[in-house]
Amino acid sequence: MNHYFFKDIPTLQEHWPEIRHLFIQREVPAKTCLLAEGDIATNIYFIDRGALRLWNNDEGRDITVQFFFENQLVASFESWYQKVPSSFSIESIEKTTVTSLSSDAFDQLVHQFPEINPYLMRLISERFVSYTNYFLSRIKDTPEKRYQELMINEPEILERVPQHYIASYLGITPVSLSRIKQRNKLT
Incomplete structure (x- = not known):
């Protein structure tokens, strides 16, 4: 160990x-x-x-x-x-x-x-x-803001965790998460 x-x-x-x-x-x-x-x-x-x-x-x-x-x-x-x-x-x-x-x-x-x-x-x-x-x-934060915070502060979650668990963590549906991810790729 x-x-x-x-x-x-x-x-x-x-x-x-x-x-x-x-x-x-x-x-x-x-x-x-x-x-x-x-x-x-x-x-x-x-x-x-x-x-x-x-x-x-x-x-x-x-x-x-x-x-x-x-x-x-x-x-x-x-x-x-x-x-x-x-x-x-x-x-x-x-x-x-x-x-x-x-x-x-x-x-x-x-x-x-x-x-x-x-x-x-x-x-x-x-x-x-x-x-x-x-x-x-x-x-206080929108789901999009929470996603952006994950991108900055905890990218390992985005790299290793299945999308439906990330959506659950953010308090949104997997479809909403896909939309948020798409918007953040464009910016």
Whole structure:
């Protein structure tokens, strides 16, 4: 495991032989559900290779909330932390290798290595900022403006994610996304 998770926490590097059994690596094909909406999240996933999406089913309508790529951490944190049913599903977009850490293993790590707490706080803060920006964008920006922001700030999404998921993320239909893409090619 080549973990970026360890680069900021040298103690974990030093103790890797003792803790490696806590981390479970697996490869999953595209469209694999790692967490189903309504289930209680018991794992945090580190993406070694591939892409995942966090999404919600709103009365049959697929709403993608966030995309995750290599060297990112994903979980339904609300479910994981509060031990309540998840409002989201986590699904692979492409063939993906993840390393999972169970809630119990996480608790063991935090207890054994309290120096990881500032790192975890930073990760959670980054996630909170991302959600806040997404929420504000959905309120104040047009779909076209949101698409343009993706082009500038997150081109990897446009390169790697299927169009219907991007449309879902932007809050529009795939047909509307095609029109927006066409207009932006002309400008």
